[in-house]
Each structure stands twice: as C-alpha cells, then as structure tokens.
Amino acid sequence: MSTTQDKVAPTSIGDIPLTRPQLPSWAPALVAAISVAVAALPVVFLGWGLVAMVLLAVVLFVIALPAWSSSVEGSRKGKDRLAAALVWSGFGLAMVPLATLMWQVISNGVPVLSAEFFTYSMRNVVGEGGGIYHAIVGTVIVTAFAAIISVPIGVMAAVYLIEYGAGNRIARIVTFLVDVMTGIPSIVAGLFAYALFVLFFGPGVRMGIGGSVALSVLMIPIVVRSTEEMLKLVPGDLREAAYALGVPKWRTITKVVLPTAMSGIVTGVTLAVARVAGETAPLLIIAGDTDSVNFNAFSERMATLPVYIYYSYMQPGVPPEFGQERAWGAALTLIAIVMALNILARLISRSFAPKTGR
Amino acid sequence: MTRRGDTVFKSLATSAAVLILVALAGVAIFLTLEGMPALKAEPDVLGGKGNIILYVWPLVYGTLLAAALAIIMAAPLSIGLALVISHYAPRKLAKPIGYLVDLLAAVPSVVYGLWGIEFLGPRLGRAYAWLAENLGFLPFFEGPASGSGRTILTASIVLAVMALPIITAICREIFSQTPTLHQEAALALGATRWEMIRLTVFPYSRSGMISAIMLGLGRALGETMAVAMVLSATGVVTINLISSVNPSTIAANIALGFPEASGIKVNVLIFSGLVLFVITFIVNFLGRLIAARGLVKEGR
Known part of the structure; x- marks a missing residue:
C-alpha cells in the first residue's frame, strides 16, 4: 500500500512515461547473428557438426532474445517474443524431415531413371536391370478399380446426407461413422478384404481386385466428406428455382446440384486417389507381389509400386545394391505420381471453382 | 405426387449411405469371423506364447508406446505450426507454408x-x-544403444512426422475460426500477440485441439509400413527406448508376418488386427465425439 503511494504521489503528469522502452527493430537480427557466431565457436575449436551448430544457434536465440526483451521491454513482451521464437523454430524443425526426405529421394532416385526402368518388368531379372513397368500397371489398375467402386457409393451417400437425410437420425449416424471410418488403419482394411475374399476363394487368396476393395474402404469416407462439403456450398436458390419450374427432385440433383459442385467433387476424388495410391499395407496383404506383368485384376498376384518399393528395399537379393537402387527409383516415381495428382487437384479446384460469391 | 424417378434415385442414395454402415459393420464382422479360430491356436504358431492374449499383449504395449511417444512429440509441434499458419506468418506466406x-x-x-x-x-x-x-x-536410455538407430524411438519420430500434418490441418482450421472480434478486443485491451492467442484462440479451440490430437493418435496407432521397415523388433516389453531390443507394434507385426503366413497363423494375425481395429475405433470415436460436443457447446 505504502509503496504504491510512494511511487505515485511525487510524480506530476509529465513524468509518467506514455511509452515503454522498446527493442530496436534490428534486435532479432542482431541476436540471430550473435547466436550463429557463438554457435560457430565449438565447430571451429571442438569440431562439432553442422547439425549441432544449427541446434545450438537456435537454442541460444530462443533464450537470448526473450531475456533481452524481458529486461528492456518487460516480462509480458518477453514472453511474447519467446512464443514467437518457439513457434517459428518449431516450423523450421518440421521442415527438416520434408527437406531431407525430398533431397534423399531425388538424389538417390534420379540416377536410376531410364527408359528401361519404366518399360521392363522384373521377370527373370537377377541383379542389375529390370524395371517397374509391372508395378506401375498394377498401381493404375488397382487404384482405378478402387475409384470405380468408391466414387458412385461416396457421391450417392453424400447426396443422401445433404439432399435427403438433412439432419435425420440415419444421416447423423452415417456422418459420424464416416468420420470415424477415416481413421481405420490401412492394414485393417487389407485384413478386411482378405477375410472377405477368403470366404469365396479359399485361404491364401491374392488378387488385385481385393486390393481395390481394401483401398475403397479407405477412399469412400474421403469422397463422402469432400462431396458433402461441396454440396453444402451449392446455393439453395438454385434448387428452389428448379423446383419452381416443376423439375423433379432427382433431375434437380443430377442436372443442377451435381454439375454446380462438379469441380469440387472432382478435386476431392483426385485427392482421395492420391491418398490411396501410396498405400502399401493393404496391398501387401491382399494383392501380394510378383515379378511379372498382370493385367487381370481378378486372378493371381499383382505388383504395385508401394509394395514393389517395400520388397526391393527390404529383400533386395544378392548383391543388394541393385534392388535398393530400384527401390529409390520407384519411390521417386511414386512421389512424383502422388504430387502430380495433388497439383492436378489444386488446378481443377482453382480453374473451375463455383462462383458462389466467396 | 410421387414420381418414379424420384423414388428410384432416393432409394439409390439411401442404399449408398446404408452400404457405408454395412461396410463398417462388415469390417468388424469379418475380422471377428476370421480371427476367432486364433483363440484355439497352439503355442507353436504363437511364437512360443501360451495363448493368444499373451501373444497380443506385447504388441498392444508396443503400439501404444510408439503412438504415445509420437503424439508427445507431434502435438506441441503441430499446434505451433498451426499457429504459424493462422496467426504468425504474414498473409502472403501463410498459404505456401500450408502447402x-x-x-x-x-x-x-x-x-x-x-x-x-x-x-x-x-x-x-x-x-x-x-x-x-x-x-x-534413466530407464528410457539404459542402452546398449543400437548402432543402426532402428529403435522404437526412431519409429516414433517417423510416426510423429506422419501425424504432424493431420493435427496441423485440423488445428489451423479451428484457429482461423476464432471470432475476429474476440481477438481484436484482446489486442485493444493491450494484450501482446501471445496473450491474445492464450486468452482468445486457445479457449475457443480447446475441444478442437483435443480431437485433432486424438485423430493424430489414431493415425499413429494404425500406421504400418514406416514402423515395419524402421523398427528392428524382438517383441519384448520394455521402456528402454534406444536399444536394439524393441517391442513390435500390431500393424508392423501383421505386415511382416502376413505374406508368409498360412493356416492358423493367418487367423492369429487377423485377431491381432481386430484388436488394433477396436483400439483405433475407440480413439477415433472419442476424438469425433469431443469434436461434436465442442461444436454444440460453442454454438457453431
């Protein structure tokens, strides 16, 4: 009590500072430079690695800047600086895996790529040579069948949820369970497909279409979710205008609602395809692996890119270098396919975006 | 007036929705059907373990341990990342960072x-x-350290990297939905940016953050290939995180064992898959429930 009086009483209006002292705008840059310089010392004198230096520099920066700021600007501002520094260094940390992974896949994968690599299968190949033609064919067939199964079911279910169900009991349960279904582990989907196909074809069954069924279990929820979002964006005025003209509900949906939402639906489907094209576990279970080209999804084993990568890296044969090299080449190819699908999806959504005034 | 086209189309849509429910039930039913024979499995297909429970338990332990470690690492990092995208990065940078x-x-x-x-x-x-x-x-770092680094801790780090984008995507969505008025009010009262985030963004998105973390946990629990490849597993129960003797996870164990399995071994692996399905189902169910509750409570 007395302390506050001591402080307040003698000051006249002019003595109360209206601004707090602030660090100059170049303070962070200065602290960063000093941190890097200090972190470089053990590199020079103790022979530390580059990674250790960067880590030390970040730690120094995260401690030093908030400390300086606390002493000059007060503890609240210091905490603010600390949070900002932590959040940004967290971002830097999260980019390390992405950068190193990309660099590694590209540097290991590019030397492997050749015309032979894309046009030959692994049939009768021992050691050097061979390619991933059979795996690309398998991936395309399995994923295409998965899309053929999932898209009609997913889109129709979303139509039910938005156009017919609209908040009734079944629709609420389905929406909730679709959300839960997005979390089914991919290997469980593979086991489901196996358990289903065993009933018809007996134990030890392996076929491409089984892989498609497993992938559709993973793909349907994604298609439903994205289609639902898109159908919600279609303005109610459009539907009412159609009804007012006497158009039946199903014609309204097929001729007005779905075309309006089409670009969004296609985007969602493309992203879903990109997501399942890289799935390994279910295909390992039910589609298996083979060295030869197989165009028939309904009989025998079918190689796919992810499974091919797995086997040629983990069981490369003798000598191991050639198998592992091919694994990196296939990994680069798979990443390129998935990225291309993602970019395609973004292009579709950008160029055909519905004009809803958003 | 009812039109035939309407009836047909409506029943098509309805059956598609019901089919999804049937598929989900089918996953549970078929796994149970094919998994049940495993209850009578003999020790020789169970890797010397007396019964199926003793066989599955170390795998459950490994699965939970790896996923928990992954989430401990991924959750704070993802929330930070989501904040970068929603609040810290300049508007022009936010979108590329999101990509x-x-x-x-x-x-x-x-x-x-x-x-x-x-x-x-x-x-x-x-x-x-x-x-x-x-x-x-410390018991976690007891060693002897694995030279190849193929330990449960490495596997969890890979899992954390894989769970990161999922948690980040949901968190940033919720963070950016925080009412602008709340945020501006906090700033107008003189709050710093961090105080504004703590006072308005976090309380508003608490349930969303929890559900995002649960969904990331679901992903980490079920992730197969990365663990199967990275982890050199021996199927023990230990809290030593850095030795070359590691617990395996359910999913990795299935992926490694299934291609060569035959007879009752297949049923044993499917049974363990059923256990994994139940665990992830519960985690995802709770995650979605918390999210749904949050939506109701916040009146969104």
Missing part, C-alpha cells in the same frame, strides 16, 4: 520407411550412443 505442411501428408508411408532407415536411423544412432553414455541412469 508445405500438406506435402508432408502426401508422402507415402513406404517412402517414410526408406527415409527412416537410410537417413534418420544412422544419424540418431550416434545420438543414442551419446544418450546411453550420459543419461544411461
């Missing part, structure tokens, strides 16, 4: 496996040696 994080989600799990073995493992192996030497008194 970069999405790229992490687009990388297939088998490629993460390659990365874990070739890049992460050997580098962490050296760090593990240091940990075993200097922090060996």
Whole structure:
C-alpha cells in the first residue's frame, strides 16, 4: 500500500512515461547473428557438426532474445517474443524431415531413371536391370478399380446426407461413422478384404481386385466428406428455382446440384486417389507381389509400386545394391505420381471453382 | 405426387449411405469371423506364447508406446505450426507454408520407411550412443544403444512426422475460426500477440485441439509400413527406448508376418488386427465425439 503511494504521489503528469522502452527493430537480427557466431565457436575449436551448430544457434536465440526483451521491454513482451521464437523454430524443425526426405529421394532416385526402368518388368531379372513397368500397371489398375467402386457409393451417400437425410437420425449416424471410418488403419482394411475374399476363394487368396476393395474402404469416407462439403456450398436458390419450374427432385440433383459442385467433387476424388495410391499395407496383404506383368485384376498376384518399393528395399537379393537402387527409383516415381495428382487437384479446384460469391 | 424417378434415385442414395454402415459393420464382422479360430491356436504358431492374449499383449504395449511417444512429440509441434499458419506468418506466406505442411501428408508411408532407415536411423544412432553414455541412469536410455538407430524411438519420430500434418490441418482450421472480434478486443485491451492467442484462440479451440490430437493418435496407432521397415523388433516389453531390443507394434507385426503366413497363423494375425481395429475405433470415436460436443457447446 505504502509503496504504491510512494511511487505515485511525487510524480506530476509529465513524468509518467506514455511509452515503454522498446527493442530496436534490428534486435532479432542482431541476436540471430550473435547466436550463429557463438554457435560457430565449438565447430571451429571442438569440431562439432553442422547439425549441432544449427541446434545450438537456435537454442541460444530462443533464450537470448526473450531475456533481452524481458529486461528492456518487460516480462509480458518477453514472453511474447519467446512464443514467437518457439513457434517459428518449431516450423523450421518440421521442415527438416520434408527437406531431407525430398533431397534423399531425388538424389538417390534420379540416377536410376531410364527408359528401361519404366518399360521392363522384373521377370527373370537377377541383379542389375529390370524395371517397374509391372508395378506401375498394377498401381493404375488397382487404384482405378478402387475409384470405380468408391466414387458412385461416396457421391450417392453424400447426396443422401445433404439432399435427403438433412439432419435425420440415419444421416447423423452415417456422418459420424464416416468420420470415424477415416481413421481405420490401412492394414485393417487389407485384413478386411482378405477375410472377405477368403470366404469365396479359399485361404491364401491374392488378387488385385481385393486390393481395390481394401483401398475403397479407405477412399469412400474421403469422397463422402469432400462431396458433402461441396454440396453444402451449392446455393439453395438454385434448387428452389428448379423446383419452381416443376423439375423433379432427382433431375434437380443430377442436372443442377451435381454439375454446380462438379469441380469440387472432382478435386476431392483426385485427392482421395492420391491418398490411396501410396498405400502399401493393404496391398501387401491382399494383392501380394510378383515379378511379372498382370493385367487381370481378378486372378493371381499383382505388383504395385508401394509394395514393389517395400520388397526391393527390404529383400533386395544378392548383391543388394541393385534392388535398393530400384527401390529409390520407384519411390521417386511414386512421389512424383502422388504430387502430380495433388497439383492436378489444386488446378481443377482453382480453374473451375463455383462462383458462389466467396 | 410421387414420381418414379424420384423414388428410384432416393432409394439409390439411401442404399449408398446404408452400404457405408454395412461396410463398417462388415469390417468388424469379418475380422471377428476370421480371427476367432486364433483363440484355439497352439503355442507353436504363437511364437512360443501360451495363448493368444499373451501373444497380443506385447504388441498392444508396443503400439501404444510408439503412438504415445509420437503424439508427445507431434502435438506441441503441430499446434505451433498451426499457429504459424493462422496467426504468425504474414498473409502472403501463410498459404505456401500450408502447402508445405500438406506435402508432408502426401508422402507415402513406404517412402517414410526408406527415409527412416537410410537417413534418420544412422544419424540418431550416434545420438543414442551419446544418450546411453550420459543419461544411461534413466530407464528410457539404459542402452546398449543400437548402432543402426532402428529403435522404437526412431519409429516414433517417423510416426510423429506422419501425424504432424493431420493435427496441423485440423488445428489451423479451428484457429482461423476464432471470432475476429474476440481477438481484436484482446489486442485493444493491450494484450501482446501471445496473450491474445492464450486468452482468445486457445479457449475457443480447446475441444478442437483435443480431437485433432486424438485423430493424430489414431493415425499413429494404425500406421504400418514406416514402423515395419524402421523398427528392428524382438517383441519384448520394455521402456528402454534406444536399444536394439524393441517391442513390435500390431500393424508392423501383421505386415511382416502376413505374406508368409498360412493356416492358423493367418487367423492369429487377423485377431491381432481386430484388436488394433477396436483400439483405433475407440480413439477415433472419442476424438469425433469431443469434436461434436465442442461444436454444440460453442454454438457453431
């Protein structure tokens, strides 16, 4: 009590500072430079690695800047600086895996790529040579069948949820369970497909279409979710205008609602395809692996890119270098396919975006 | 007036929706059907374990341990990342940064496996040696350190990287939905940016953050290939995180064992898959329930 009086009483209006002292705008840059310089010392004198230096520099920066700021600007501002520094260094940390992974896949994968690599299968190949033609064919067939199964079911279910169900009991349960279904582990989907196909074809069954069924279990929820979002964006005025003209509900949906939402639906489907094209576990279970080209999804084993990568890296044969090299080449190819699908999806959504005034 | 086209189309749509329910039920039913014979499995297909419960338990332990470690690492990092995208980055940078994080989600799990073995493992192996030497008194770092770095901790780091984009995507969505008025009111009262985030963004998105973390946990529990490739597992129960003797996870165990399995061994693996399905179902169910509750409570 007395302390506050001591402080307040003698000051006249002019003595109360209206601004707090602030660090100059170049303070962070200065602290960063000093941190890097200090972190470089053990590199020079103790022979530390580059990674250790960067880590030390970040730690120094995260401690030093908030400390300086606390002493000059007060503890609240210091905490603010600390949070900002932590959040940004967290971002830097999260980019390390992405950068190193990309660099590694590209540097290991590019030397492997050749015309032979894309046009030959692994049939009768021992050691050097061979390619991933059979795996690309398998991936395309399995994923295409998965899309053929999932898209009609997913889109129709979303139509039910938005156009017919609209908040009734079944629709609420389905929406909730679709959300839960997005979390089914991919290997469980593979086991489901196996358990289903065993009933018809007996134990030890392996076929491409089984892989498609497993992938559709993973793909349907994604298609439903994205289609639902898109159908919600279609303005109610459009539907009412159609009804007012006497158009039946199903014609309204097929001729007005779905075309309006089409670009969004296609985007969602493309992203879903990109997501399942890289799935390994279910295909390992039910589609298996083979060295030869197989165009028939309904009989025998079918190689796919992810499974091919797995086997040629983990069981490369003798000598191991050639198998592992091919694994990196296939990994680069798979990443390129998935990225291309993602970019395609973004292009579709950008160029055909519905004009809803958003 | 009812039209035939309407009736047909409506029943098509309805049956598609019901089919999804049937498929989900089918997953549970078929796994149970094919998994039940495993209850009568003999010790010789169970790797010497007396019964199926003793066989599955170490795998459940490994699954939970790896996923929990992954989430401990991924959750704070993802929330930070989401804040960068929603509040810290300048508007022009926020979108590209969002794309970069999405790229992490687009990388297939088998490629993460390659990365874990070739890049992460050997580098962490050296760090593990240091940990075993200097922090060996802690039970987690007891050692002897694995030279190849193919330990449960490495596997969890890979899992954390894979869960990161999922948690980040949901968190940033919720963070950016915080009412602008709340945020501006906090700033107008003189709050710093961090105080504004703590006072308005976090309370508003608490349930969303929890559900995002649950969903990330669901992903980490079920992830297969990265663990199967990175982890050198022996199926023990231990809390030593850096030795070459590691617990395996359910999913990895299935992926490694299934291609060569036959007879009752297949049923044993399917039974363990059923256990995994139940665990992930519960986690995802709770996550979605918390999210739904949050939506109702916040009146969104």
